[in-house]
Amino acid sequence: MRQKDNPRFARRPDPAELKARLSPLALKVTQEAATEPPFSHPGFPASARRFRCVCCGTELFTRADKFESGCGWPSFSAPAAEGAVAERTDLSHGMIRTEVVCSGCGAHLGHVFNDGPRPTGLRYCINGVALEGQED
Numbered sequence: 329m330r331q332k333d334n335p336r337f338a339r340r341p342d343p344a345e346l347k348a349r350l351s352p353l354a355l356k357v358t359q360e361a362a363t364e365p366p367f368s369h370p371g372f373p374a375s376a377r378r379f380r381c382v383c384c385g386t387e388l389f390t391r392a393d394k395f396e397s398g399c400g401w402p403s404f405s406a407p408a409a410e411g412a413v414a415e416r417t418d419l420s421h422g423m424i425r426t427e428v429v430c431s432g433c434g435a436h437l438g439h440v441f442n443d444g445p446r447p448t449g450l451r452y453c454i455n456g457v458a459l460e461g462q463e464d
Contacts, residue, residue, distance in 0.1 A: 339384040339432035346383060354457040358383050358435035361420075361427070366400025369456025376461025378408065386432030388412050388459065389452065397444070397451055402459065404452040405444050413452070415440065428452055 346355060356362040372379070379389040379402075389404040389412075397403035407413045411431055418427040418439065428437045437458045444451035 337430075337432065337434035339386060340434060341383050350382065351457065354382055357455045358437075358458050361418075361436040363438075364401070364455045364457050368400075369402065371456070372402070372459075372461035373463075375463045377464045378462045379404075379459040380462055381430040381432055381435055381437075382458055382460050383435040384430060384433035386412065386430050388430060388437065389454070395445055397453070399451070399453055401438060401453050402456050403444070404454065405448045405450055407452070413437065428454065430458075 343359070346359065350358070353362075353364060357364055377391045378387050379391075379394075380387050387408045389406075390408050393404045393406045393408075395403055395405060413428045414431045414434075416427050416429065418425040425439045426441075428440050429435060430437060435458060436455075438452065438454040441451045441453060442449055
């Protein structure tokens with residue numbers, strides 16, 4: 329069973345509501361584990377300090393942990409808080425990767441890799457359409 333279908337994700341929005349509210353790409357990324365093209369997301373305003381799940385509003389990342397990795401997607405060195413994201417093994421595309429999903433609703437966000445900056449050494453490579461930037 330996919331994690332997004334697991335009832336432990338208590339904040340999972342109604343699929344019809346998501347279809348009405350999200351762009352087709354955001355819907356495909358968050359609900360079908362698609363990936364937006366690299367360097368296609370317009371970025372976030374400099375005033376954005378928190379990054380929330382576009383589906384349920386769970387706070388996922390902060391500006392303090394955002395960095396430019398050059399990979400083509402927003403990158404963060406750590407989640408906003410312990411438990412903000414959940415991880416699962418992704419065996420798609422002939423690779424073994426760690427998928428990152430929203431802990432609130434199970435929406436697909438991206439993947440985490442072990443090539444990030446200190447002190448965590450992690451790079452949360454996240455689809456920009458899965459996030460909404462918010463000011464404090």
